Amino acid sequence: MSRTEIQESGARQGAGILESRLTRLSREEFARDVWARTAALTRGASDFSDVFSTSAVDELISRRGLRTPFLRVAKDGSTLPSSSFTAPAGVGATVADQLDDTALWRAFSDGATLVLQALHRTWEPVTDLVSVLSTELGHPVQANAYVTPPQNRGFDAHYDVHDVFVLQIEGAKRWVVHEPVLPDPLRDQPWTDRRSAVADQAAHGTPHMDTVLRPGDVLYLPRGWLHSAQAQGQVSIHLTLGVHTWTRHSLAEQLTRAALAALGDDPVMRRALPLGTDGPDGSDGEVDLVRERLLAALAEADPAPAFHRARRSQGRPAPLGPLAQLTALNNLVPTSPVRLRKALEPRLEGSRLFTRVGYLDFPAADLVPVARLLDGQVRTAGDLGLALAGRLLRAGVLVPTDR
Incomplete structure (x- = not known):
C-alpha cells in the first residue's frame, strides 16, 4: 500500500x-x-x-453574531481588511465589528x-x-x-x-x-x-x-x-x-526556564558583574562561571511542571452550562450520575489535582476516589461521597451526565 x-x-x-x-x-x-x-x-x-x-457555513455567518477574528476573507493571496466585511450590530448591541x-x-x-x-x-x-x-x-x-x-x-x-x-x-x-x-x-x-x-x-x-x-x-x-x-x-x-506539535525545541524551552528559575535562588548568579566589565567577550571569566552554573542547573532542572502548565494553557475544557451545573448541585443525591469534565488535562501530583480550571488540594481520604475519576467513566455521587462530589461540581471539575 x-x-x-x-x-x-x-x-x-x-x-x-x-x-x-x-x-x-x-x-x-x-x-x-x-x-x-x-x-x-x-x-x-x-x-x-x-x-x-454548507448550512453550517450559512448559519455561522448569518445568525451566530460572529465577530473578527472568527472570520478572515482572502482573495488572490491577500487578506482583506476586516472593515470591509464587518458592521455595527444594531439597536441593543454595542458591538461595532460583527460580520456583515x-x-x-x-x-x-x-x-x-x-x-x-x-x-x-x-x-x-x-x-x-x-x-x-x-x-x-x-x-x-x-x-x-x-x-x-x-x-x-x-x-x-x-x-x-x-x-x-x-x-x-x-x-x-x-x-x-x-x-x-x-x-x-x-x-x-x-x-x-x-x-x-x-x-x-x-x-x-x-x-x-x-x-x-x-x-x-x-x-x-x-x-x-x-x-x-x-x-x-x-x-x-x-x-x-x-x-500544533510539541517539539524537542519546546521541551528545551521549558527546561531552560526551569533552570533559570532555579538560578534566581543562587546568590552568586544574582551578583552584579564587575565594574568596567568587557561583557561576554571579556577575559574576566564571568562567562565560564555562568556557563558552569547554568549547566549544573540544567542537569537538575525538572521541566515537567512548566511543560504541563503550558500544555494546559493551549486549550480549553469542554463546555459547561452554569444552570445545569447549579441544578445538579442543588439536587445532588447518592445516585446522581457524574463524570469528569472532558478536555480538562487533569494531572494528579501527590495530593494536588491540576486541571485547566485550576488546582485543588485533597485530604488523603479523598485521593483514591479522585484518582478513579481520571479514567473519565461515569460515577455516582455516592461512589465519591456527597461532600467530595459537591466540591468538584462547584469547582467545575465534575459535570452531571446521563448514564
Whole structure:
C-alpha cells in the first residue's frame, strides 16, 4: 500500500478518530510511517456531513453574531481588511465589528475565500472532533474552514508551522504539494521569512503530489510542506485541523526556564558583574562561571511542571452550562450520575489535582476516589461521597451526565 495515497480498508472496531475517520491507519501505523514524515492522502476516509456542511457555513455567518477574528476573507493571496466585511450590530448591541453577511456575500460572489477560524470554539460537532483528536495525538488541535468559490484560490503556495489534516466537505479542490524548503519549521519560522525559496520551489520544483480532493477525502501535511489549492467547478468547503506539535525545541524551552528559575535562588548568579566589565567577550571569566552554573542547573532542572502548565494553557475544557451545573448541585443525591469534565488535562501530583480550571488540594481520604475519576467513566455521587462530589461540581471539575 502506498504511503502517499492510502486506500480505504475499513476501520477496526473500537478504533479512534485517527483511524476510523481520518487515515484508515492505526495510531501505531500512523506514528511509524506518516507522522511528521510525509504527506498522505486517504480517499473516502469518512462522511463528514455530521461535522460540517454548507448550512453550517450559512448559519455561522448569518445568525451566530460572529465577530473578527472568527472570520478572515482572502482573495488572490491577500487578506482583506476586516472593515470591509464587518458592521455595527444594531439597536441593543454595542458591538461595532460583527460580520456583515451582505458584504460577505458580495466578496464571496466576487471570488473571495471565506475562512471561518477557531471552529472548535463556535461549532459543536467540530469541537467534539477536535477534542477527541487532540487527546489521541497528545498535541493541541484547532480547526478552520475554508469556503472557496469555483475556480478561485484564497492563498498562494506557502507552508504552515503546524501539521494539518485537510477534510474535504463539499465540492472539489485541486491541491499541489511540494516538499519543504525548511523541514520542521518552528512557530517563529513562518514561510514569509523564506518567501523567495517558497516561490521558487512552487514554480520550478517537481510536485510531491498534484491531486483533486473530493468530499470524504483527507490529506495530511506535516509542518513545512508547501501547498496551494484551487477550487474546481463548484464551491469548495474544507476543514483544516491544525496540529500544533510539541517539539524537542519546546521541551528545551521549558527546561531552560526551569533552570533559570532555579538560578534566581543562587546568590552568586544574582551578583552584579564587575565594574568596567568587557561583557561576554571579556577575559574576566564571568562567562565560564555562568556557563558552569547554568549547566549544573540544567542537569537538575525538572521541566515537567512548566511543560504541563503550558500544555494546559493551549486549550480549553469542554463546555459547561452554569444552570445545569447549579441544578445538579442543588439536587445532588447518592445516585446522581457524574463524570469528569472532558478536555480538562487533569494531572494528579501527590495530593494536588491540576486541571485547566485550576488546582485543588485533597485530604488523603479523598485521593483514591479522585484518582478513579481520571479514567473519565461515569460515577455516582455516592461512589465519591456527597461532600467530595459537591466540591468538584462547584469547582467545575465534575459535570452531571446521563448514564
